[in-house]
Amino acid sequence: MTQSRPAGPGGFGFDARVAHPARVYDYWLGGKDNFAADRIAGEETIAAYPAIRASARANRAFLARSVRYLAAEAGIRQFLDIGTGLPTASNTHEVAQSVAPESRIVYVDNDPLVLAHARALLTSSREGATAYLDADLRDVDAILEQAAGTLDLTQPVGVMLLAILHYIPDLDQARRIMTRLVGALPSGSFVTISHAASDISPEAMAEMIKRMNQHLAEANHVGRTRDVVAGFFDGLDLLEPGVVKVTQWRPASDIEAGGPTSLWGGVGRKP
Numbered sequence: 001m002t003q004s005r006p007a008g009p010g011g012f013g014f015d016a017r018v019a020h021p022a023r024v025y026d027y028w029l030g031g032k033d034n035f036a037a038d039r040i041a042g043e044e045t046i047a048a049y050p051a052i053r054a055s056a057r058a059n060r061a062f063l064a065r066s067v068r069y070l071a072a073e074a075g076i077r078q079f080l081d082i083g084t085g086l087p088t089a090s091n092t093h094e095v096a097q098s099v100a101p102e103s104r105i106v107y108v109d110n111d112p113l114v115l116a117h118a119r120a121l122l123t124s125s126r127e128g129a130t131a132y133l134d135a136d137l138r139d140v141d142a143i144l145e146q147a148a149g150t151l152d153l154t155q156p157v158g159v160m161l162l163a164i165l166h167y168i169p170d171l172d173q174a175r176r177i178m179t180r181l182v183g184a185l186p187s188g189s190f191v192t193i194s195h196a197a198s199d200i201s202p203e204a205m206a207e208m209i210k211r212m213n214q215h216l217a218e219a220n221h222v223g224r225t226r227d228v229v230a231g232f233f234d235g236l237d238l239l240e241p242g243v244v245k246v247t248q249w250r251p252a253s254d255i256e257a258g259g260p261t262s263l264w265g266g267v268g269r270k271p
């Protein structure tokens, strides 16, 4: 099940002349799926906060650890990954299906380039399924309606919201999104969130976000405090160790736990 958008000015549904979050993030991760505008934004943000590359890698490691926990220890077999990003290492379906090949994953993103790459690269195990939705987090109902074509939304789901809520600058809107999403999930579902911090390396992060917004069409990147991020878990039981630096969420080693990051992260379970 794949939806597509009409082509934009670039003829492919995106404008390569304007930086986009997915492609700047790909640049930070050392990927090749980015354009000159993304690389300029990437370099300017790295100059403001040099640890951003390590922080992006730490976020991917958090994603892998949390999906592995959900699949291996919590028995989750279906995932809704909203704000997928460009395919890279340890994508959600790869981690989940390495534990349970029958896992079903729906990826959601609003970047047409992500859609094109996902179509080509996000292939499922034979026993499971992957699907890709070209949809926007701000339209939760559309996401749920379309995801229901692949996932059984009467059974527990692992919802992944990694490094996406910080592109919803209106806090009330972000809270409404969470209320709607969590409200629609069956008991036993999990929500994983990572989010740019305004209270980790605050001056460097503020400058980094300012520079990022100078390049994004929507200028919509925000950082938030740990307390505000913790509020996104309202209605959920937070798993230990709570909302922490993503490097400190059940780290594989002391070295991982001590690494740099500018992201808060946590996992909550719907009672």
Ligand SMILES: C[S@@+](CC[C@H](N)C(=O)[O-])C[C@H]1O[C@@H](n2cnc3c(N)ncnc32)[C@H](O)[C@@H]1O
Pocket (backbone or CB within 6 Å): 021, 022, 025, 059, 060, 063, 082, 083, 084, 085, 086, 108, 109, 110, 111, 114, 135, 136, 137, 138, 161, 162, 163, 164, 167
């Ligand atoms: C920084 S990347 C994170 C990718 C991946 N979740 C991770 O953490 O490694 C943010 C992604 O969210 C997507 N995104 C941003 N705002 C969105 C929205 N309102 N609806 C859907 N996707 C969105 C971007 O296109 C991008 O792919």
